[in-house]
Amino acid sequence: MLRNGINCIKFYWFGIFCTSIIGIVVSTFLDYRVLFSKGDFYTWRVSFTIFVISVTVSDIIMLQVTALSRFLYLRIRYSIKCPLCIFPFLINSVDGKLEMKIGKKPEVVYCDFIDDEEYNRFSYEEMIRILREGIIARKIGRYIFGISVMILFLCFKPAGALIVIILFAEFEALDMIYERKFHGDNFKLRNIRRGNGALYLNKxxxxxxxxxxxxxxxxxxxxxxxxxxxxxxxxxxxxxxxxxxxxxxxxxxxxxxxxxxxxxxxxxxxxxxxxxxxxxxxxxxxxxxxxxxxxxxxxxxxxxxxxxxxxxxxxxxxxxxxxxxxxxxxxxxxxxxxxxxxxxxxxxxxxxxxxxxxxxxxxxxxxxx
Structure with missing residues (x-):
């Protein structure tokens, strides 16, 4: 499934599965003897809250690493200024002024637009290379961060390493989405190899x-x-x-x-x-x-x-x-x-x-x- 690509419906089901596994792993961190001593309702309310917070925080952290990796790579390698999507905060420089807005959708992290003036500095072939390298930087940065966290978990809380593995699987599935409204990174790289990279350029x-x-x-x-x-x-x-x-x-x-x-x-x-x-x-x-x-x-x-x-x-x-x-x-x-x-x-x-x-x-x- 992950190798051949998936549509959004399959990803939603896969995401529910990943969320459930993370919830089960997080449950091993809790002392249910203490929780049950305070009543069943209290136990399930606390458990549910912790599960939701754990899944949300872990996903958002991975999204931030994904966005930061591309932003820093393009900034350091090519001195390119592009929107920084620290979800839900979306930061950009417009006419020399720093603007920050609130975004609505996490998938904005996967947007590849670059400000128009950058197109005057590079040829079409260079822009395609920059597009490709930016996408790869997103993936590599996420894996470097995830593996580092997994090693820390293995040293101090081995069960937590399973959370990182599940997150890798979830984001790999997200990278493989190919639908009309959203193309994941793996599908974008495939399109670039086929000579269709211009689809993702702002020109x-x-x-x-x-x-x-x-x-x-x-x-x-x-x-x-x-x-x-x-x-x-x-x-x-x-x-x-x-x-x-x-x-x-x-x-x-x-x-x-x-x-x-x-x-x-x-x-x-x-x-x-x-x-x-x-x-x-x-x-x-x-x-x-x-x-x-x-x-x-x-x-x-x-x-x-x-x-x-x-x-x-x-x-x-x-x-x-x-x-x-x-x-x-x-x-x-x-x-x-x-x-x-x-x-x-x-x-x-x-x-x-x-x-x-x-x-x-x-x-x-x-x-x-």
Whole structure:
């Protein structure tokens, strides 16, 4: 299972198994004679609390070591500044200022984005090598730390060494996940060996290659992230001439409304939001007409499953109609746009500032309607 790769569902079950083993090992550290003397309820409450804390702390420590290993390696080896994901604290330098935010998802530790200015210092081949070495540094740093802790356990508390072994198995399983929304480190390294490393870079070097990536369903979420970043940058720069890969992928996405499901990928909905306002800000009537047809189709497709999304698409339609025919909004309650639902560590700091600018521009436009 670990050698051939796993999907998220299998990993969840495997994670439950690992958690159970850790709980059993931790139970050997407790003196149940003392606990049971204070009552059954007290015993199980204390036991459960200690089990949860032990599993949480051990997982978070391994995540921190994983993040720190890559950060320090790239900093020392290449003098690269990249977001430091000390979960849940996400630290980055933006325009010379240090920013710290709170993250929401532990998997941000596995994000590989590097700030845009670094791409001016290195060639494509060098960036692929840096990407690969950063991923390997994550794995090696984790193993060095884990083996050191295991040796300490063997010296002072031999049963505790089993916790480290289980953690290694759990994180190796996490590294082997390959799904549309998340690629583990082992799968990334495999993709890099196959010449597909550009999928994980924050810059598009070849339009045709990106379109080929999109043809493979397992890569779509990463490609849609590229499209989202490009649309946001165009709005920020007031430039409404999208590259060929953006145009072609949007056409493909818009021809398949089932891509927007009752449980949609965040990047897909963000692309709809961005393109609605991209079309309006561009003042291109063809763009506006096309996105109106797309939103209407999405409303008919998704609306039968979810009133929430039907209301969102209704809101988009009213905004487009207001632009085209100067109609007033019938929905008075302002809806929050979903542009910033990306976890902060998924993106370089400057890109986050770009999204903030776009969000404010959208808010200003809606307030003027």
């Amino acid at each position: 598009v070097y070849d339009d045709c290659r990106v379109e080929n990536f999109y043809d493979n369903d397992i890569n779509k979420n990463y490609v849609l992230g590229m499209v989202k970043r490009r649309l946001a940058k165009n709005i920020y720069d007031n430039d409404y001439t999208e590259p060929a890969y953006v145009n072609n992928i949007l056409k493909s996405l818009f021809m398949e409304p089932e891509e927007i499901s009752t449980s949609p990928d965040i990047k897909e909905l963000d692309i709809v939001t961005l393109y609605v306002f991209y079309a309006i800000f561009s003042k291109n009537e063809d763009y506006v007409g096309n996105i109106r047809n797309v939103v209407l189709r999405m409303k008919l497709y998704v609306g039968q499953y979810s009133k929430l999304w039907r209301d969102y698409f209704d809101y988009f339609l009213q905004i487009i109609d207001s632009y085209q025919w100067k109609k007033e909004l019938e929905i008075n309650k302002k809806k929050d746009m979903i542009l910033l639902y990306d976890c902060w560590a998924n993106i370089p700091g400057k890109y986050r500032n770009t999204l903030l600018y776009v969000k404010n521009k959208i808010d200003d436009y809606i307030n003027q309607i």
